[in-house]
Amino acid sequence: MSPRGRRPGGVDTRQAIVEAARVDFAEQGYDGTSLRGIARRAEVDPALVHHYFGGKPQLFAAVMDIPADPAALISAVVEGPRDQVGEALVRTFLAVWDSDDGRQRFQALMRAAVTHDEATRMLREFLTREVFGRVVRSLAADGEQSADLELRAGLAASHMVGLAMMRYIVEFPAVVDADHDELAALVGPAIQRYLAP
Amino acid sequence: MSPRGRRPGGVDTRQAIVEAARVDFAEQGYDGTSLRGIARRAEVDPALVHHYFGGKPQLFAAVMDIPADPAALISAVVEGPRDQVGEALVRTFLAVWDSDDGRQRFQALMRAAVTHDEATRMLREFLTREVFGRVVRSLAADGEQSADLELRAGLAASHMVGLAMMRYIVEFPAVVDADHDELAALVGPAIQRYLAP
Structure with a gap:
């Protein structure tokens, strides 16, 4: 009972x-x-x-209909080899969102984020605590001593969010057509530079 | 008459x-x-x-209530010194959007882009022709011979759009608090690497 x-x-x-x-x-x-x-x-x-x-x-x-547990994925990536964190994050991100279903969920997430203040706040707090927080804690634990670690984590996330905007929403042809290897090779180093230069 | x-x-x-x-x-x-x-x-x-x-x-x-003529700004930047194109693009972008008014206009633009298919299409075609087109033509005119020039222009734009998402919409504190010099110093090299490595 x-x-x-x-x-x-x-x-x-x-x-x-x-x-x-x-x-x-x-x-x-x-x-x-x-x-x-x-x-x-x-x-x-x-x-x-x-x-x-x-x-x-x-x-x-x-609740947000995100197709995977971002916190667990982020933890797995930042605990992996330090010199591959950029490429690994790009590949993980694409693996989560790169399906018809994932694309629709990303669109719904962005729609909520830009039209509802409560959704924006939820997303900001979630990203800060579960995504950036994990990245920054992991890098800091490795002895990284940088005042701008949070900013650099935020810029890495900016690039990933923008990539998804162009690939799933604006649908700029060259960005839509690129495969995971191309994107990992091009975007990976930019993310790497922010997180573990 | x-x-x-x-x-x-x-x-x-x-x-x-x-x-x-x-x-x-x-x-x-x-x-x-x-x-x-x-x-x-x-x-x-x-x-x-x-x-x-x-x-x-x-x-x-x-029509889109964009606070400046993006085509003219882009042309000015890509016709400037080749080794400063990344930092110049970041500074120009922030100069256009970084005001209360600009922030609201960016929010309205993103809201339209994620909620109305026609707005998304307009934006995609405009970006392709007037923004990427100009960047790619300018780089190609300098003898740049790269099959992935359009992709790299799209990735540079992805990063800028994502930066604006995090700064004006999600409002991640570290990205909101950064000043133009910090952002130019950190994001500039990422854009530079895409457009003129």
Whole structure:
């Protein structure tokens, strides 16, 4: 038996958690949202939130319909060989978004980001904490001592976001036609220069 | 006397031309639109269109509320010293968009680009012809023989667009706080590498 007033597990529960998370993220931003608060709003046991999603970044990815867990991908890349971080990030990024489905999700994400202030704030806080934060912590842990590490992580992300804008939204032909090897060879060094020169 | 059925010069005329251009660009794209067709729709003499706007890129900038003539700016930069083209492009780009007004216009432009297919098409055709086209022609004229020149111009533009996304829309703090000198010093070499390695 589930606790009184709480939903049992299943598809509806998962969906109820995502819906509750959508409201909390929008109202309180990424940083201000807790899994406990989401469980309360969804009327489920907090353990179920962990069970279905693992943690806040994965739940956010589900709410924003991001096709992978960006935090896990970023961690894998920045913990890999230091001299290949640029190319690896480009390849990982393309692997996530480069499908019909991924393209549509990127378009939806950008549409939300440019038309809704709450979506913009969620995305900013999520990127700051789960993406830039991880990159910067990883580089700093390697003894990198640079005041502009956050700026350089932000510029690397700028380039990736812009690449996706041109490839999936503006659809500039030369950028659409390029394959992963070409993009990794050309964009990889630019990202490398920012993150690990 | 103005010709029968045609408007005399003045504020209304200028506005009528912009409105007619907005319709033609949306219906026929940037490439498919002619100044003559716009004049016909606005019921003005074609000479007035040239008089008020100079040409198609300037009229497009007025329709899209772009705060400067991108074609002229790009031409000026790519005709300048070859070894400073990256930094010059970054500084020019920031000079155009880096004001409260410019920021709002960039937001409106991106909003249109991600929510309206016609706006996306207009922007793609405009960028291809007036921005990339100029960059690629200028580099090719200097004897640059590279099959991937268009791709590299598209990647340079990707980085600039992404920089503006992070600075004006996502508002990632480190990217917002950076001044023009910092951004020129960091992003300039990435653009330089694409356009004139």
